[in-house]
Amino acid sequence: MIVVICGPPGTGKSTVTARVRDRLETRSIPVRTVHSDDFSSRTDEQLAERVADAPATGVTLVDGTFYRRPWQTRFRTLGDVRFVRLTASLETCLERNRARPDSIDERGVHVVYREFDAPDAALEIDTDRCGPDAAADRVAAAIEGWLE
DSSP states (O other): OOOEEOOOOTSSSHHHHHHHHHHHHHHHEEEEEEGGGGSSSSSHHHHHHHHHSSSSSSSSEEOOOOSSSHHHHHTTSSSEEEEEEEEEOOOHHHHHHHHHOOOOOOOHHHHHHHHOOOOOOSSETTTSSSHHHHHHHHHHHHHHHHHH
16 A cells, blocks of 8 residues: 655655654554655656555555645556645745755745645645644554555
8 A cells, every 4th residue: 555645845744754654663564655855856756666666565655745636646556545635834834844954945835835736635634733643643543444
């Protein structure tokens, strides 16, 4: 199963992904994580290649914005794919981005936020209202349900 944790920069994707991974590992569920930040160019193509090469067992967590519909559509062709959409206000996204050591240009945050084409998500979590631990609990519980 492939679980894409997506949303604009600053919604908490990397934090939630890391905590979901921890929760799945403590439950002895094989998990692999792929981050879009690990690629500097052709991100969507490289992500798809890396995920396609993932073992067929367990869960592959994919952390990326996926703000354009073609990227979402391409990933859906990779098999059992579920999208988890994280949301937050633009102000929260900008504030969190500023606090990151590897922050991106604020114009980029504005562009992705404005142009985000929301996927048909199996789960949506507002990280303004739900902290990272509670969000990770919700995602991990959803994954366990999807695996049954």
